[in-house]
Amino acid sequence: NAGVTQTPKFQVLKTGQSMTLQCAQDMNHEYMSWYRQDPGMGLRLIHYSVGAGITDQGEVPNGYNVSRSTTEDFPLRLLSAAPSQTSVYFCASSYSGRTGAAYGYTFGSGTRLTVV
Protein backbone atom coordinates (compact mmCIF):
# COMPACT_ATOMS: atom_id res chain seq x y z
CA ASN A 1 0.00 0.00 0.00
CA ALA A 2 1.15 3.52 -0.76
CA GLY A 3 2.10 5.59 2.22
CA VAL A 4 4.85 6.19 4.73
CA THR A 5 6.76 3.16 5.97
CA GLN A 6 8.75 3.31 9.17
CA THR A 7 11.10 0.64 10.42
CA PRO A 8 11.60 -0.76 12.95
CA LYS A 9 8.36 -0.57 14.92
CA PHE A 10 10.10 -1.25 18.23
CA GLN A 11 13.73 -0.89 19.31
CA VAL A 12 15.64 -1.12 22.56
CA LEU A 13 19.08 0.47 22.68
CA LYS A 14 21.76 0.73 25.31
CA THR A 15 23.04 4.16 26.25
CA GLY A 16 25.76 5.21 23.83
CA GLN A 17 24.69 2.97 20.97
CA SER A 18 23.88 4.44 17.59
CA MET A 19 21.10 3.48 15.22
CA THR A 20 19.10 4.67 12.25
CA LEU A 21 15.33 4.89 12.07
CA GLN A 22 14.17 4.35 8.53
CA CYS A 23 11.40 6.26 6.77
CA ALA A 24 10.32 5.76 3.18
CA GLN A 25 7.41 7.12 1.16
CA ASP A 26 6.22 6.26 -2.32
CA MET A 27 3.95 9.23 -2.99
CA ASN A 28 6.62 11.48 -4.52
CA HIS A 29 6.19 13.94 -1.68
CA GLU A 30 8.77 16.70 -1.50
CA TYR A 31 8.35 17.31 2.21
CA MET A 32 9.34 14.84 4.91
CA SER A 33 9.77 15.31 8.63
CA TRP A 34 10.48 13.55 11.89
CA TYR A 35 8.59 14.11 15.13
CA ARG A 36 8.99 12.68 18.57
CA GLN A 37 6.05 12.18 20.89
CA ASP A 38 6.45 12.27 24.64
CA PRO A 39 3.73 12.17 27.32
CA GLY A 40 2.31 15.64 27.93
CA MET A 41 4.51 17.20 25.24
CA GLY A 42 2.55 16.48 22.09
CA LEU A 43 4.51 16.02 18.89
CA ARG A 44 7.72 17.98 18.54
CA LEU A 45 9.54 18.49 15.27
CA ILE A 46 13.08 17.12 15.16
CA HIS A 47 14.21 17.68 11.56
CA TYR A 48 12.52 18.25 8.25
CA SER A 49 13.31 18.32 4.56
CA VAL A 50 11.64 20.17 1.70
CA GLY A 51 13.37 18.13 -0.98
CA ALA A 52 16.31 15.89 -1.82
CA GLY A 53 19.54 17.40 -0.58
CA ILE A 54 17.79 19.91 1.70
CA THR A 55 17.33 19.46 5.43
CA ASP A 56 16.71 21.79 8.33
CA GLN A 57 16.36 21.65 12.09
CA GLY A 58 13.12 21.66 13.94
CA GLU A 59 12.37 22.31 17.58
CA VAL A 60 14.43 19.51 19.17
CA PRO A 61 17.31 18.56 16.82
CA ASN A 62 20.09 17.85 19.32
CA GLY A 63 21.35 14.28 19.27
CA TYR A 64 19.86 13.52 15.85
CA ASN A 65 21.15 13.68 12.31
CA VAL A 66 19.27 13.42 9.03
CA SER A 67 20.06 13.32 5.34
CA ARG A 68 17.89 13.30 2.23
CA SER A 69 19.75 11.76 -0.68
CA THR A 70 16.56 10.67 -2.46
CA THR A 71 12.99 11.92 -2.55
CA GLU A 72 11.74 8.64 -1.11
CA ASP A 73 13.93 8.19 1.97
CA PHE A 74 14.54 10.28 5.07
CA PRO A 75 16.47 8.34 7.72
CA LEU A 76 16.92 9.62 11.26
CA ARG A 77 20.22 8.80 12.96
CA LEU A 78 20.80 8.70 16.69
CA LEU A 79 24.51 9.25 17.12
CA SER A 80 24.90 8.21 20.78
CA ALA A 81 21.61 7.18 22.32
CA ALA A 82 20.61 8.63 25.67
CA PRO A 83 17.70 7.71 27.96
CA SER A 84 16.19 11.13 27.20
CA GLN A 85 15.66 9.92 23.64
CA THR A 86 13.23 7.26 24.78
CA SER A 87 10.14 8.23 22.84
CA VAL A 88 7.80 7.37 20.01
CA TYR A 89 9.05 8.67 16.68
CA PHE A 90 6.81 9.53 13.75
CA CYS A 91 7.80 10.25 10.19
CA ALA A 92 5.48 12.37 8.04
CA SER A 93 5.40 13.38 4.40
CA SER A 94 3.41 15.73 2.20
CA TYR A 95 3.52 17.86 -0.89
CA SER A 96 5.53 20.94 -0.10
CA GLY A 97 4.41 24.39 0.92
CA ARG A 98 0.85 25.53 0.49
CA THR A 99 -0.02 22.40 -1.46
CA GLY A 100 1.11 20.29 1.42
CA ALA A 101 -0.95 22.27 3.85
CA ALA A 102 -3.91 22.03 1.52
CA TYR A 103 -3.69 18.29 0.94
CA GLY A 104 -2.55 17.24 4.38
CA TYR A 105 0.17 15.07 5.78
CA THR A 106 0.65 11.34 5.84
CA PHE A 107 2.18 9.81 8.95
CA GLY A 108 3.99 6.55 9.39
CA SER A 109 2.86 4.13 12.06
CA GLY A 110 5.61 5.13 14.46
CA THR A 111 8.74 3.65 16.04
CA ARG A 112 8.76 3.06 19.78
CA LEU A 113 12.33 3.50 21.00
CA THR A 114 13.56 2.70 24.49
CA VAL A 115 17.06 3.63 25.60
CA VAL A 116 18.27 1.85 28.73
Add this chain to the structure above:
Amino acid sequence: AQKVTQAQTEISVVEKEDVTLDCVYETRDTTYYLFWYKQPPSGELVFLIRRNSFDEQNEISGRYSWNFQKSTSSFNFTITASQVVDSAVYFCALPHRDDKIIFGKGTRLHILP
Protein backbone atom coordinates in the same frame (compact mmCIF):
# COMPACT_ATOMS: atom_id res chain seq x y z
CA ALA B 1 5.20 32.93 16.22
CA GLN B 2 3.09 29.90 15.47
CA LYS B 3 1.46 28.29 18.46
CA VAL B 4 -1.33 25.85 19.19
CA THR B 5 -2.81 25.57 22.67
CA GLN B 6 -4.98 22.72 23.84
CA ALA B 7 -5.68 23.70 27.41
CA GLN B 8 -7.54 20.51 28.31
CA THR B 9 -4.98 17.85 29.12
CA GLU B 10 -7.49 15.12 29.91
CA ILE B 11 -11.28 14.84 29.80
CA SER B 12 -13.55 12.05 30.99
CA VAL B 13 -17.21 11.81 30.08
CA VAL B 14 -19.82 9.10 30.29
CA GLU B 15 -20.85 7.45 27.06
CA LYS B 16 -23.56 9.31 25.10
CA GLU B 17 -22.62 12.66 26.57
CA ASP B 18 -21.47 15.46 24.28
CA VAL B 19 -17.92 16.71 24.68
CA THR B 20 -16.00 19.67 23.22
CA LEU B 21 -12.25 19.78 22.79
CA ASP B 22 -10.76 23.26 22.67
CA CYS B 23 -8.03 24.51 20.35
CA VAL B 24 -6.65 28.05 20.32
CA TYR B 25 -3.99 29.04 17.85
CA GLU B 26 -1.64 31.92 17.09
CA THR B 27 -0.33 32.73 13.65
CA ARG B 28 0.98 35.69 11.71
CA ASP B 29 -0.12 34.18 8.42
CA THR B 30 -3.10 35.85 6.79
CA THR B 31 -4.22 32.58 5.25
CA TYR B 32 -3.65 29.23 6.86
CA TYR B 33 -4.99 25.76 7.45
CA LEU B 34 -5.89 23.99 10.65
CA PHE B 35 -6.10 20.25 11.26
CA TRP B 36 -7.42 17.82 13.81
CA TYR B 37 -5.86 14.39 14.24
CA LYS B 38 -6.97 11.45 16.35
CA GLN B 39 -4.54 9.03 17.99
CA PRO B 40 -6.36 5.92 19.22
CA PRO B 41 -4.77 3.51 21.71
CA SER B 42 -3.17 1.65 18.79
CA GLY B 43 -0.92 4.67 18.31
CA GLU B 44 -1.33 5.73 14.71
CA LEU B 45 -2.26 9.29 13.78
CA VAL B 46 -5.57 9.53 11.98
CA PHE B 47 -6.50 12.63 10.02
CA LEU B 48 -9.95 13.99 10.92
CA ILE B 49 -10.40 17.35 9.27
CA ARG B 50 -8.66 20.21 7.48
CA ARG B 51 -10.05 23.74 7.56
CA ASN B 52 -8.98 26.70 5.41
CA SER B 53 -8.98 30.08 7.14
CA PHE B 54 -11.10 31.48 4.31
CA ASP B 55 -14.00 29.27 5.31
CA GLU B 56 -15.54 30.03 8.67
CA GLN B 57 -18.57 27.86 8.28
CA ASN B 58 -18.94 25.14 10.84
CA GLU B 59 -18.51 21.62 9.58
CA ILE B 60 -20.36 18.49 10.61
CA SER B 61 -19.42 14.91 9.87
CA GLY B 62 -21.71 12.44 11.55
CA ARG B 63 -21.27 12.83 15.30
CA TYR B 64 -18.28 15.14 14.82
CA SER B 65 -18.51 18.88 14.36
CA TRP B 66 -16.00 21.68 14.24
CA ASN B 67 -16.50 25.33 15.20
CA PHE B 68 -13.96 27.64 13.57
CA GLN B 69 -13.96 31.22 14.86
CA LYS B 70 -11.29 33.45 13.37
CA SER B 71 -12.18 36.33 15.70
CA THR B 72 -11.15 34.28 18.74
CA SER B 73 -8.50 32.17 16.95
CA SER B 74 -10.25 29.00 17.97
CA PHE B 75 -11.02 25.75 16.20
CA ASN B 76 -13.01 23.63 18.63
CA PHE B 77 -14.09 20.03 18.09
CA THR B 78 -17.34 18.58 19.43
CA ILE B 79 -18.30 14.93 19.62
CA THR B 80 -22.04 14.41 20.00
CA ALA B 81 -23.38 11.29 21.72
CA SER B 82 -19.88 10.06 22.51
CA GLN B 83 -18.97 6.40 22.22
CA VAL B 84 -16.27 4.32 23.86
CA VAL B 85 -14.49 4.09 20.48
CA ASP B 86 -13.98 7.84 20.63
CA SER B 87 -11.50 7.34 23.47
CA ALA B 88 -8.20 8.65 22.12
CA VAL B 89 -5.77 11.52 22.19
CA TYR B 90 -6.81 14.36 19.91
CA PHE B 91 -4.38 16.83 18.41
CA CYS B 92 -5.01 20.20 16.85
CA ALA B 93 -2.33 21.25 14.33
CA LEU B 94 -1.31 24.36 12.39
CA PRO B 95 0.88 24.04 9.27
CA HIS B 96 3.33 26.88 8.86
CA ARG B 97 4.28 28.39 5.52
CA ASP B 98 7.75 26.85 5.65
CA ASP B 99 6.23 23.39 5.86
CA LYS B 100 6.48 22.89 9.60
CA ILE B 101 3.41 21.52 11.31
CA ILE B 102 2.92 22.85 14.81
CA PHE B 103 0.94 20.51 17.06
CA GLY B 104 -0.85 21.21 20.29
CA LYS B 105 0.03 18.99 23.22
CA GLY B 106 -3.11 16.99 22.75
CA THR B 107 -6.21 16.23 24.79
CA ARG B 108 -6.69 12.71 26.11
CA LEU B 109 -10.36 11.82 25.98
CA HIS B 110 -11.79 8.99 28.06
CA ILE B 111 -15.31 7.82 27.25
CA LEU B 112 -16.60 5.79 30.17
CA PRO B 113 -19.15 3.04 29.53
